[in-house]
Amino acid sequence: MPRLSRDLATWLIYLQLGLWGYFNYGFGPIVPLLRAEQGTSAAVAGLHSTAIAVGAVAGGALYPHLSRRFGRGPVLWACQAVIAASVLGYVLLPAYFAVTIGLTILVATAGIAAIGGIVSALSERHGPAGPAAISEANAVACAAGLAAPLIIGGAIRAGLGWRAGLALLVALIALVAVIAKIKGVRIPSGLPAPAPVPVLAGSGARAPLDATAGPVAAGREQPAEVAEPRARGERRPLPPAYWLAWGMMTVTGAVEVVLSMWTAEVLRDQVGLSAGAATAVMSAIVGGMFVGRLAGARIALRLPSIPLYLGALVLSLAGFTVFWGAGSAVVAVAGLVIVGLGNAMHYPLAISLAVAAAPGQADRAAGVASYSMAVSFGAGPLLLGLVADQVGAHTAFLFIPLLIAGAAFLAWRFATTTRTPLTPALATDLA
Template identity: 35%
Template sequence: MYRYTNAFVRDSATWLSYAALGCFTFWLYAFGPAVTLLREELGFSYTLLGIYSVVWALGAALTGALFARVARHVSRGVLFWGAAAASVVGAALFTLGRGVPVTLIAAGLFGLAGTTLLTAIQAILSDRHGSRRDRALTEANIGAGASAVFAPLVLGALAVSVLGWRATFALPAVVLLGLYLRYRHEPLPAVPEQHSRTSATGRLPLACWLFAVLTAVSSAVEFCLVYFGPQVLLGTGLSAAAAGTALSANFLGILIGRLAGARITRSPGRTVRLLYVSLAVTGVGFLLFWLTGNPVLAVIGLFVCGVGIANLYPLALALTLDAADGREDQANARSQLVLGLVAAVSPYLLGTLADRHGLATAFALEPVLIGLCLLLLWAGLRVRGESHAPVGDHS
């Protein structure tokens, strides 16, 4: 029997969740570059290129709409392994399919199944670690940071090899198969009794919604930077290839930031303080990236942005679940719904602004998003009455 506890113990369910999240994020960060390579093969338009990301995001939003309802009737183990299997099917469709229709279907399945796997992982870690979920989610996202760094590099290396870029998508499938063989008989946490009774009914508290929107908006800061950052670097004199490679500085910053965040959250009660610091670091890094015309300084700014962005998602999600008052599955699902919609809209909005007013002007959206994050964090804490009692300080 799993119980909430203030002690932090990495058991088999925790390690399984960490490894599975690394698999999902490897696919996620390989997907964008892979669609670019697919476009070269099939010769479709830039508009269609963007539709692949929209279809993924809509699949993710569908997970957010359905997860809480499904989780009331299906065990964590069935959800987890079923979503993992469906993600493998999505990878197979995307890599073995030839043509736009089947690969678009694969993108939608990836978004639906992959986000279901992500949401199940977050639920398992929340069930298992309770008030210390902030530390568990931060540690889990270290693997995500590593995937962000290595997935594009592996994709690029295999693209010029005899295996081809499609082999990249088989790697997480092989790891998930190994995890299944190792952990298939290990029990996963059941839904804790204290929120299984309330998850089916009632509304989420206002603070929970504010933190859920914070989770989505903080992710939008990263989405916009990843999608359009290389275009800004072109304006500093870098070539297209160098600009694309320089984006790895941002991913490296994310990895380092999450390693630091995992260390900081070893002590309870530091979530809110770390979020404020992370938003400040993100703002400083972005201003350096945005306002300089020097390529070296711009890349340094990207790196600093990554360090700041690193812990925004896991810590904002921890606040969301903590404010759910026994409706963690519902809060988890709604945060993914909002995030999926924001993921579909935010890069499109920045692109539209860039077409009308220029990319440099359009990137003024980023400081607006960072300021909105600060406002949402402050408002959520004010409503929750926790300005002086961060996550981990209360029962």
């Protein structure tokens, strides 16, 4: 069983993802409030999600080039500076639609670029324990995200407005930077390229590394061949297995962002909560994700990724069913907690499988993975907003079970394509 060793650099990476988590989970509940200030429709307000998609494309495209030129550490700190400056823009500038859209693109570009560096650094630094490290990092992000809606909702109820709650992020970024400077902690630039990767005998296809059980067995009856090294500088295409994991991230990412941006409105319309209370209750999802990722980090060290991913999808669907049919705030909150428990492991498992499916290309795989976020943020909320304008957000939420079913199909295809074990007993370590 792989072991996870946490040094100061790992904790710094965790905190940097936590800073992004504060914005990411705090901004979703703010969108309906911006919609009210700007007097726009649900579909137009959903363009803030499209702006995040644009930023995700930009961040994913820029990160591999920036990291090669400047190194991961300087790029990650630059991303934190851009996030802080963008947040100040939300706080100090007029809330015109063009202004908030532009700021959203800017902060998303920095945030998604930072995620690329965080994922690749943790994957390379911790090897087989990478999924557990990524899960823990996302648990830290959830902890920050758990606080964000509560703080922003509390600021609204206190009459200070949502900007006061969001402004706290600037102080947190400065605090983490000061601590890192005092402690002299530096973000690692990565490890040497891994050893040659096994391929499926006679197929020419690479067998990706299972994120929890070492390299995945291509078949016990056939010996593995060794891939021929590529010429220096030659760019290998990302394998088909990578794109299946990419699709898993896209679909479950849409589930998460749709819930983040429209659950507060459903709570107001369906259960009768006030704007401040509905914003604060959004912490139920993030709280479930926090607990789920802490527990999932331990489980991911013992179980293969695919069955864990499928179990998480089932849990998300069960929680959504409880939430969607809720007639009271208590039942709705219970459903959201269960949804959060399920959603907790969607991204950590999918991104781990994606990076493992592209050995020796961690930075590129993580950068291209951000495009899945672009699709999630761009298409999901906008489509739901268009439907919600016609039938209401509550009915439009029935889009979510379809997304969960799509993610399950892609996970099944990943398992059958790569022959990833579906039960722990089938996990074979070729190392």
